[in-house]
Amino acid sequence: xxxxxxEPTPVPSTRRLRVVVAKPGLDGHDRGAKIIARALRxxxxxxxxxxxxxxxxxxxxxxLQEDADAVGLSILSGAHxxxxxxxxxxxKEQEADDVVVTVGGTIPADDIPxxxxxxxxxxxxxxxxxxxxxxxxxxxxxxxx
Amino acid sequence: xxxxxxxSSTEQTPLDGWADAYAAVPERxxxxxxxxxxxxxxxxxxxxxxxxxxxxxPIGVPGQYPFTRGxxxxxxxxxxxxxxxxxxxxxxxETNERFRYLLAHGQTGLSTAFDMPxxxxxxxxxxxxxxxxxxxxxxxxxxxxxxxxxxxIDLGEVSVSMTINAPAAIMLAYYVVAAERQGVQPExxxxxxxxxxxxxxxxxxxxxxxxxxxxxxxxxxIEWSSKxxxxxxxxxxxxxxxxxxxxxxxxxxxxxxxxxxxxxxxAIDRGLDVDDFAPRLxxxxxxxxxxxEEIAKYRAARRIWARELKETYGxxxxxxxxxxxxxxxxxxxxxxxxxxxxxxRTAIEALAGVLGGTQSMHTNSYDEALALPTEDAVRIxxxxxxxxxxxxxxxxxxxxxxxxxxxxxLTDRMEEQARDYFRRIxxxxxxxxxxxxxxPQREIADASFxxxxxxxAKRRIVVGVNAFTEGDDGNxxxxxxxxxxxxxxxxxxxxxxxxxxxxxxxxxxxxxxxAAATTENLMPHLVTCARAHATEGELIHALQAVWGDYTxxxxx
Numbered sequence: 188x189x190x191x192x193x194e195p196t197p198v199p200s201t202r203r204l205r206v207v208v209a210k211p212g213l214d215g216h217d218r219g220a221k222i223i224a225r226a227l228r229x230x231x232x233x234x235x236x237x238x239x240x241x242x243x244x245x246x247x248x249x250x251l252q253e254d255a256d257a258v259g260l261s262i263l264s265g266a267h268x269x270x271x272x273x274x275x276x277x278x279k280e281q282e283a284d285d286v287v288v289t290v291g292g293t294i295p296a297d298d299i300p301x302x303x304x305x306x307x308x309x310x311x312x313x314x315x316x317x318x319x320x321x322x323x324x325x326x327x328x329x330x331x332x
Numbered sequence: 333x334x335x336x337x338x339x340s341s342t343e344q345t346p347l348d349g350w351a352d353a354y355a356a357v358p359e360r361x362x363x364x365x366x367x368x369x370x371x372x373x374x375x376x377x378x379x380x381x382x383x384x385x386x387x388x389x390p391i392g393v394p395g396q397y398p399f400t401r402g403x404x405x406x407x408x409x410x411x412x413x414x415x416x417x418x419x420x421x422x423x424x425x426e427t428n429e430r431f432r433y434l435l436a437h438g439q440t441g442l443s444t445a446f447d448m449p450x451x452x453x454x455x456x457x458x459x460x461x462x463x464x465x466x467x468x469x470x471x472x473x474x475x476x477x478x479x480x481x482x483x484x485i486d487l488g489e490v491s492v493s494m495t496i497n498a499p500a501a502i503m504l505a506y507y508v509v510a511a512e513r514q515g516v517q518p519e520x521x522x523x524x525x526x527x528x529x530x531x532x533x534x535x536x537x538x539x540x541x542x543x544x545x546x547x548x549x550x551x552x553x554i555e556w557s558s559k560x561x562x563x564x565x566x567x568x569x570x571x572x573x574x575x576x577x578x579x580x581x582x583x584x585x586x587x588x589x590x591x592x593x594x595x596x597x598x599a600i601d602r603g604l605d606v607d608d609f610a611p612r613l614x615x616x617x618x619x620x621x622x623x624x625e626e627i628a629k630y631r632a633a634r635r636i637w638a639r640e641l642k643e644t645y646g647x648x649x650x651x652x653x654x655x656x657x658x659x660x661x662x663x664x665x666x667x668x669x670x671x672x673x674x675x676x677r678t679a680i681e682a683l684a685g686v687l688g689g690t691q692s693m694h695t696n697s698y699d700e701a702l703a704l705p706t707e708d709a710v711r712i713x714x715x716x717x718x719x720x721x722x723x724x725x726x727x728x729x730x731x732x733x734x735x736x737x738x739x740x741x742l743t744d745r746m747e748e749q750a751r752d753y754f755r756r757i758x759x760x761x762x763x764x765x766x767x768x769x770x771x772p773q774r775e776i777a778d779a780s781f782x783x784x785x786x787x788x789a790k791r792r793i794v795v796g797v798n799a800f801t802e803g804d805d806g807n808x809x810x811x812x813x814x815x816x817x818x819x820x821x822x823x824x825x826x827x828x829x830x831x832x833x834x835x836x837x838x839x840x841x842x843x844x845x846x847a848a849a850t851t852e853n854l855m856p857h858l859v860t861c862a863r864a865h866a867t868e869g870e871l872i873h874a875l876q877a878v879w880g881d882y883t884x885x886x887x888x
Contacts, residue, residue, distance in 0.1 A: 213448035213464050215537030218578050218664075221777055221888035222784045238886045239537050240452070242460065264448050265703065265813065269463025293668075295703050296806050313668040313701050314797040316788045 204232040204328055207258040209246045210239045211274065214264035219291055219313075223259060226317035227324070243273040250278065250286055256328045257287035259320075267294055268301070275305050287327040291315070347377055363791055367622035368580030369782065370745070376737035382744050390635065391740060394730045398638040400631050400743065401731040402689040403654045408727035413685075414692035415717045416493060416658070420445030420470035421704050422817040423824070424480035427470035431485060433707065437714060441523075443493040443694060444481065445469030446503075451538040453499045453872030456821040465818040468704070469495075473825040473869070475862045478506040479513060488516040492523035493568070493658070493692075498540035500527035501553045502871050505858035508561075524565035524614055524658075527553060530591040530763060531570050534772045535577035537884070540872050543764060545879040549854060551598050556855035558609040565614040567595060568658065574772075575618035576664050578780020581629045584618060585746055586753030587763075587772045589636055594763040596645055606645050610652035619681040619688075620662045626681070627733060628742035630657070630688030636747055659685035660694040666701040670796035670804045674698035679716045686720055687733055693717060703810040774887045781888075825867060832865040840864045841874045848878040 208224040210217060217239055228234040235253050237246060250258050262270060271290055278284050290302055291311040299310045308327045311320055354374060364372050382390050392398055395405030404410060417439055419430045431442050446469040449461035455473050456465045465471050472478055482492070487510070496503045504525050508518050529546045532539050539546065550567065557566040571579075571588035579587065592613060599609050617633065619626050637655035641647040661681035666674045675698045682695050695713040697705030705713070721727060733739045760766040767773070786792040793799045844857040861871055 213452050213454070213460060213538075214468065215532075216576075217537060217886070218576070218780055221886070222578075222781055224888045225777075225781050226784075236886055236888060238884055240460070264464055265467035266448075266463035293701060293703065295810050314794070316798070317784060318788060 204257065204325065205235070205253055205255045206232050206324060207235045207237065207246070207250050207253055207255045209237040209241055209249065209258055209260050210262075211241050211243060211246055211260055211270040212262055212264050212266045213240055214262070214266075215239055216263040216292075217261070219263070220259075220261035223261070223291065223317065223320060227259075227321060230321045232321075232324075243270060243277055246274055247277040247281060247283070251281055251283060255286060256331070257289065257324050259289045259291060259324070262290065262292040262294075265293070267292065268298060271302055271307060272305055275307065285331050287324065287331055289320070289324065289327075291320075347375065350375065363786075366581070366625040367620055367783075367792075368582060368625060368779075369786075370580075370582075370625065376741050378737060380737050380741040382740065390744070391734060397642065397650070397653060399634040399654060401734045403634065403656055403691070407689060407730040408686075408721075409730065412721050412727065413690050413717075414441045414491070415439055415714060415721075416441040416443045416692045416694055417710060417714055418443040418445050418493075418495065418660070418694045419710070420447070421468075421811070421813060422466040422470065423821050424470055424472060424477040425483075426466070426817070428481055428483055428485075430707075430710075431481075434710070434714070435485070435490070437711060438718065439714060441491040441493065441692060442485070444495060446494070446496050447471045448538075450503075450868060451496060451498070453502075453540040453868055455867050455869030456818070456825050458869055463818070465821050467813055471821045472503065472506065473821070474828045474865050474867045475506045475509045476828050476865065477824070478503075478510040482510060482514075486516070487511040487514055488520045490522075492521075494523070494525045497526050497529055497532050497536070498538055498546065499868055499872060500525050500529075501549050501855060501858055502862070502868055504553060504557070505855065505862040506868075508859055509862040518561045518564075520563070521561055522563045524568045525553075526568045526570060526616070528567055528570045528591060528616075530594060530767060531574055531588070533767045533882075533884075534574055534587060534591075535579070535776065536573035539882045539884075541875065541879045542882050543768060545848075545875075546882075547598060547764065548851075549875075550595070551602055552853045552855050554595065554599055554609055555602060555604060556853055558604065558612060560855075562612075564612065566609065566612050568614050568616045569595065570616040572616050572618045572660055574776065575620065575662065577776050578664075578783065579776045580779045581620065581622070581625050582746060582749035583753070583772070583775055583779060585629050585633055585636075586750040586757075588615065588617070589633065589640070589750060590754060590757050590763045592637070593640055593644075596641070597762075600645065606641070606647045607649040607652050610641055610645075610647050611649060611654070614691075615655055615657035617657050617659055617685075617690075618662050619659045619685040619693075621665045621677055621681055623680060623684050624739060624742055626684040627688045628739055628746050630659075630685075630690070631731075631739070631743045632746035632750065633657070634689070635743070636750055656691045658692040658694070659688070659690040661685070661696045663696055663700060666696060666698070667794060667797050668701040669801065671698050671702060671808045673796055674701070675712060675716065678713060679720070682716055683720055683724075683726065686726060687731075689731060699808055699810055702808060704813070706809060706811045708809075770885065770887045777888050828865055828867065836864045837861070837866050837870075841866055841870060844871065845874050845878055848875055 394402040569592040571584040575584040638653040697709035
């Protein structure tokens with residue numbers, strides 16, 4: 188819910204981080220996404236998990252509706268170089284490019300710098316500890332805010 | 333008679349002269365548990381063995397009920413397992429080339445991986461297919477692609493496995509028509525289609541329809557192929573994906589077998605005689621890295637299946653009692669870090685599959701945590717199986733671990749855990765009801781999260797990931813899929829639509845929709861649609877118009 192104009196501005200540090208965990212594309216590998224969603228929730232964040240098979244448009248709509256601080260995209264289908272640029276572009280169009288975008292999944296090393304250049308804040312490949320991801324999102328959102 | 337501890341007892345059995353000596357030495361400070369968090373005792377002895385109960389001997393002999401020691405009397409002394417590497421990428425022509433490469437290198441069966449759009453029932457030019465065409469498997473949009481896939485490969489000779497589920501009936505229709513065009517009749521086709529729809533809702537998550545019509549479509553396919561394709565395995569009941577999604581070994585075992593028993597019940601309800609279809613059911617299990625746990629899982633699986641089919645479902649043909657299974661090493665056990673270590677992991681997992689008595693196997697390639705495998709990586713994976721088969725000597729005798737105190741106790745424990753799950757699922761009203769309530773999904777999510785916590789806390793070591801991390805050069809060559817393949821496939825499906833006779837397709841699809849609203853078997857209609865060059869997406873959408881689609885309520 189957006190804050191009403193008459194309300195005092197909430198102190199940013201007390202607001203719980205809102206994170207959308209999203210599964211763009213068609214692959215059904217949701218193990219990682221669900222582990223991350225649960226770990227972020229256990230770390231005190233508000234987590235909205237989109238479920239599977241989301242289009243870039245659906246994900247961006249969720250990010251806007253939920254007024255999210257960050258969105259974590261989980262992709263294991265090899266379609267990241269098609270789907271991530273689309274999502275980043277749509278966020279820009281909606282003037283929501285302050286939302287921290289992270290990507291996780293089977294992302295070949297060569298593609299990581301390309302994703303970072305697009306504006307992705309961090310890329311997490313298999314084996315990344317959940318605490319690193321939690322810390323990264325906290326840090327990146329604080330930096331944006 | 334002395335009383336024996338149950339297999340699940342975590343109490344160490346007393347053993348004169350050993351227990352005190354053992355207690356005098358401090359244990360290492362690690363959890364002595366399996367990968368599935370099952371506690372393991374320091375020593376297993378004769379006291380842990382389950383005894384025969386009247387005529388029933390839980391261990392028995394190979395090739396005889398309850399088949400704990402293997403489904404055939406001769407096992408690998410008679411015939412080695414089928415080495416069947418799963419392959420598929422790009423368009424059908426690229427995969428056809430990989431198939432021929434594998435056959436030329438000594439592979440003995442083919443296994444087809446389909447891309448995500450094909451698995452989800454979307455044509456390659458659908459908007460959701462963008463960026464996914466030919467990425468994780470091969471794109472098949474119509475019978476034309478199926479023909480290309482097996483061009484120059486005699487479908488009357490080679491055994492073919494197809495890993496597809498929600499649209500399985502459509503792919504089978506394409507396959508039958510592709511074979512027909514090679515001059516091969518359905519009764520000569522030898523192979524397997526996965527078609528295990530329940531595990532899609534549980535774990536793999538590639539669905540097209542709500543659960544009930546999806547179950548009906550599967551039933552149509554089992555019934556039709558049991559009459560038309562006597563050499564065809566109509567469903568491959570799969571634990572692989574359940575395990576990959578994070579299940580424990582016992583969950584993989586229990587949910588897979590319960591899925592299988594549910595298909596058996598459905599077919600019996602449709603009026604089929606259990607002995608007419610049960611011999612054509614096959615299974616597909618994961619081979620994870622916890623060596624003995626996996627071996628115990630396969631042995632327990634055979635025993636439970638035999639007992640259920642014989643005792644509960646009244647099957648009389650011993651072939652109905654046999655659980656034949658395919659094994660694939662665990663994709664989730666592969667690490668992106670120091671990927672060459674994955675060759676070792678895969679070898680150990682494959683050895684578990686062999687010592688567990690598998691009928692066919694796929695070994696993963698070391699680079700699969702990074703991308704689809706390169707040809708070199710695939711060849712090493714195949715060579716791994718060949719080394720096990722021809723160098724290690726493990727095939728010289730049948731079930732070499734049979735009678736091991738530990739393996740038998742673990743096998744008993746697996747059976748006990750599976751039966752506990754069966755009871756819980758029955759209390760929920762059976763597997764379909766349990767899946768609708770997200771029960772297995774929640775159990776798996778919990779197990780997967782707990783394992784991740786163990787790894788994060790370094791209570792469980794993964795070499796190269798949370799320990800021994802030096803020496804990762806990050807220079808593994810990976811397979812790149814040429815993005816132009818997607819456009820070529822889009823052009824192909826559009827050409828198929830432009831070239832076919834539109835009226836014939838329309839009529840065939842209208843007939844399919846009419847039948848879908850009745851209880852008529854849909855397979856003959858799908859074969860007619862395939863002959864008319866209807867595309868997969870058209871057929872799925874036509875059926876969705878009658879049945880609706882599926883949206884998950886995710887649990888995590």
